[in-house]
Amino acid sequence: MIPPPDGGACVAMVGKDCVAIACDLRLGMQALTVSNNFPKIFSYGDVHLGLTGLATDVSTVSDLFRYKVNMYRLREERNISPQTMANLVSSSLYERRFGPYFVSPVIAGINQTSGKPFICGFDSIGCIDFAKDFIVSGTASDQLFGTCEGLWEPDLVSCACSGDMG
Amino acid sequence: MSSEWPDTLAAAPGQYAACGRGEEHGLGVHWEVLLGITGKDFTIIAASKAAMRGATVLKASDDKTRALNSHSLMAFSGEAGDTVQFAEFIQANIQLYSMRNSMELSPSATANFVRGELASALRSRRPYTVNLLLGGYDEIADKPTLYWIDYLASLAPVPYAAHGYAQYYCLSLLDKHHHPDIDFAQGMKILRMCSEELKRRLPIDFKGLMVKIITKDGIREEEYADDQNVAVP
Numbered sequence: 001m002i003p004p005p006d007g008g009a010c011v012a013m014v015g016k017d018c019v020a021i022a023c024d025l026r027l028g029m030q031a032l033t034v035s036n037n038f039p040k041i042f043s044y045g046d047v048h049l050g051l052t053g054l055a056t057d058v059s060t061v062s063d064l065f066r067y068k069v070n071m072y073r074l075r076e077e078r079n080i081s082p083q084t085m086a087n088l089v090s091s092s093l094y095e096r097r098f099g100p101y102f103v104s105p106v107i108a109g110i111n112q113t114s115g116k117p118f119i120c121g122f123d124s125i126g127c128i129d130f131a132k133d134f135i136v137s138g139t140a141s142d143q144l145f146g147t148c149e150g151l152w153e154p155d156l157v158s159c160a161c162s163g164d165m166g
Numbered sequence: 167m168s169s170e171w172p173d174t175l176a177a178a179p180g181q182y183a184a185c186g187r188g189e190e191h192g193l194g195v196h197w198e199v200l201l202g203i204t205g206k207d208f209t210i211i212a213a214s215k216a217a218m219r220g221a222t223v224l225k226a227s228d229d230k231t232r233a234l235n236s237h238s239l240m241a242f243s244g245e246a247g248d249t250v251q252f253a254e255f256i257q258a259n260i261q262l263y264s265m266r267n268s269m270e271l272s273p274s275a276t277a278n279f280v281r282g283e284l285a286s287a288l289r290s291r292r293p294y295t296v297n298l299l300l301g302g303y304d305e306i307a308d309k310p311t312l313y314w315i316d317y318l319a320s321l322a323p324v325p326y327a328a329h330g331y332a333q334y335y336c337l338s339l340l341d342k343h344h345h346p347d348i349d350f351a352q353g354m355k356i357l358r359m360c361s362e363e364l365k366r367r368l369p370i371d372f373k374g375l376m377v378k379i380i381t382k383d384g385i386r387e388e389e390y391a392d393d394q395n396v397a398v399p
Binding site: 027054099 | 281333337
């Protein structure tokens with residue numbers, strides 16, 4: 001049986017020479033709100049990782065990637081690129097193929113070599129979902145899909161891009 | 167690493183007799199009351215004094231807390247056996263850290279260590295079914311702290327918190343009356359409102375609360391009278 005997720009919403013979006021990523025701050029168990037200060041976006045240099053799903057795995061996975069990205073930075077003496085991070089997340093999640101972390105990650109970042117924005121999403125076992133427009137995840141993903149499909153257009157400027165996610 | 171000390175103090179299974187598993191979904195553990203309130207310069211931790219086994223109260227002066235170091239206190243509820251075993255395992259390792267490094271772990275470091283241990287146990291052959299409140303005072307930031315941790319190892323820093331059925335009665339009261347800069351007297355007043363509401367609405371007698379206070383001066387127990395009757399409408 002898959003344990004019920006603690007809830008949460010995350011959305012990443014591409015605009016003109018920019019990306020945006022947003023999440024809610026609630027930690028709850030069904031109707032009961034435990035905390036209003038539980039961020040689900042974690043920054044690793046140039047890359048931002050959004051994690052929704054089971055709260056314990058959100059913490060475990062974010063701590064794991066903090067360790068892995070710090071080790072990468074020490075070995076390579078440079079920041080990890082969003083594309084490399086996407087492959088790291090994918091392979092790390094697939095390591096737990098038969099006992100997965102119950103999270104749906106989202107990545108947003110700008111590749112510092114090419115200058116191009118990059119976003120992608122994953123399922124809980126690491127299958128990458130590349131997207132040119134937007135990625136949504138979490139218990140409110142249906143609602144986010146609706147608003148994003150309705151409002152997104154190519155080459156949004158940064159203020160319009162983040163305005164969508166109020 | 168010095169060879170005088172073991173890497174970690176291993177939890178000794180069987181030191182405390184473990185009761186039947188899976189009780190957390192039946193009556194029992196959720197009736198235990200854990201409350202935490204932070205204020206301007208203090209953290210209050212309150213825990214019910216009843217030790218229950220099924221429908222029987224075995225003890226009316228149970229202490230559901232352990233001091234981890236001079237400025238952090240852990241309150242616990244959950245499956246009998248797991249609770250004290252886990253709390254004393256954590257207590258020993260936190261104290262071991264202090265001895266090795268001649269400094270105390272900060273409350274946030276303590277909370278993340280506890281979460282790590284609970285999270286790795288969660289995906290092991292035998293997880294701990296323990297809910298925790300970690301009250302502390304951060305001497306560097308000069309601020310009181312409170313961490314809410316459940317048996318799934320979800321960790322949240324909070325201004326006030328509760329575990330079990332007490333959440334449903336107390337969080338709404340605390341939402342209305344709590345402010346980050348309340349003084350100690352106001353904190354105790356809000357705690358009294360919570361305990362009276364629990365006495366009025368909980369169907370079982372939890373035998374009153376044991377109240378402990380964490381300030382910059384350390385941990386102390388606060389006298390908490392439980393003699394007045396609460397009127398039920």
